[in-house]
Amino acid sequence: MAPAPVRPAARVATQQQDVWSIINEAAAASPIQPIVNMGQGFFGYNPPKFVTDAAKSALDRVECNQYSPTKGRPRLRKALANAYSPFFGRTLDPETDVVVTTGANEGMLSAFMAFLEQGDEVIVFEPFFDQYISNIEMPGGKVVYVPMHPPASGATKTSSAAEWSFDIAAFEAAISPRTKMVVINSPHNPIGKVFSRSELTAIGEICVKHSIIILSDEVYDRLYYVPFTRIATISPEIAALTITVGSGGKIFYCTGWRVGWLIGPKELIKYASAAHTRICYSSVSPLQEATAIGLEEAEENGFWEESKREMKGKMDSFNKIWDELGLPYSDPEGGYFVLVNMSRVKLPESYEFPSHVANRPRDFKLAWFLIMELGVAAIPPTEFFTPQNAHIVEDYLRFAVCKDDEVLETAKERLRGLKKYID
Incomplete structure (x- = not known):
């Protein structure tokens, strides 16, 4: 008698191929090489020299190659407290208000693991960073969208990313007795929207009313081109419910370092820290040290303003190319992604798509077509919506501009190939 087949847990048993593998495999198979990859948001250039020098020197120090304290290296926690205290309007305690995590993603998982019980909502x-969903579901949480x-006018003219909106009444209506947390992302991926102070105040006051924890994903917090409000700064009552997420990989162009952090009141951070300890114990020591030095030296190197200026320059x-082609886009207020509306792009009726693309929304077909015919990779944003709301963005593609200027120019030249498909 044959043994029963191994059955994976439902949380990892989905058979649908994820967007990252579809796009990356298509990029590798494209007849146009080298591909211009503007899909995933990894940088096409190194961190600044003062940061890479710090990493190299840390590798020569014995203590930086051993376990760090579970809450993070003291130097990094102190550097974070010093760097962020002015933003939060209070003196952060590096011992109690900060925990270093293995990237922002693990930090968010730690926060969910700390507070969610089976069935909590x-x-x-929407759109959402796709890792939110699996991170919430791992401890048994339920996502409410x-x-x-x-x-x-998004399909006919370019407008500010600020014009993406949500219904605050719908937000409050989504709250139930099981609602435990809400996730906010500002500056937003993939929209590029920076939530206004009034929007954040409305969300925060509702969360205070219902005692809901706010997980504020602010990993692009050094890349904003309009006034940027941190929800934890709006009122003491909102701050008491807010955990802020940050990323060394995003701010210093080193996404592979996997250095992130959580900042918040000790009454929340102590539980997220306990969950982090159980998930991965501690994070990479030499890169924590390098991130600490980066934070200590960034201001004197003029890095923060230079970083914003350079990224905004790349974006503009x-x-x-979209202005040239007459394709409208959401002009970003922050971050390094731009959503472009391609409803005017008419795909050839006879074009053949593989089955795993053909049964997806139109944006997957657009992405496949650009990869195979133009040699430019972008991300279909319906992956960041539920199926019932995917129609909202089925004509959009997301492009990441955190690439060398030469790569961006190559992308623009290749994208001119769309002219013959635009009505």
């Missing part, structure tokens, strides 16, 4: 705005919508330069 978490409100997430509130969609954001582009402006009515790249987006000229």
Whole structure:
């Protein structure tokens, strides 16, 4: 008698191929090489020299190659407290208000593991970073979705990413007795929206009313081009419920380092820290040290303003191609992603797509077509919506501009190949 087949847990048993593997495998198979990969948000260049020098020197120090304290290296926690205290309007205690995590993603998982019991609900705005969903479901949480919508003119004219909106009444209506947390992302991936102070105040006050924990994903917090409000700064009552997520990989161009952090009141951080200890115990020591030095030296190197100026320059330069082609986009207020509406792009009726793309929304077909015919990879954003709301973005693609200027120019030249498909 044959043994019963191994049965995976439901949380990992899905058979649908994820967007990252579809796009990366297509990029590798494209007849146009080298591919211009503007899909995943990894940088096409190194961190600044003062940060890489710090990493190299840390590798020569014995203590930096051994276990760090579970809450993070003291130097990094102190550097984070010093760097972020002015933003939060209070003196952060590096011992109690900060925990270092293995990337922002593990930090968010730690927060969910710390507070969610089986059946607890978490409100997430669509579009969402896809890792939110699995991180919430791992400890048994249930995701409740509130969609954001582009402006009515999004298919016909370029507009600010600020014009993506949500219904605050729908947000409050999504709250139930099981609602434990809400996730906010500002600056937002993939929209590029920076939530306004009034939007954050409305969300925060509702969370205070219902005692809901706020997980504020602010990993792009050094890349904003309009006034940026941190929800934890709006009122003491909102701050008491808020855990803020940050990322060394995002701010220093080193996504592979996997150094992140959580900042918040000790009454919340102590539980997230306990969960982090059980998930991975501690994070990479030499890269923590390098991140600490980066935070200590960034200001004197003029890095923060230079970083914003350079990324905004890349964004503005790249987006000229959409103006040239007459394709509208959501002009980002922060981050390094841009959503482009391609409803005017007419795919050839006879074009053959593989089955795993053919049965997906139109944006997957657009992404496949660009990869195979133009040699440019982008991400279909319906992956960041529930199936019932995927229609909201089925004509959009997301492009990451955190690439060398030469790569961006190559992308623009290749994208001119869309002209013959635009009506």
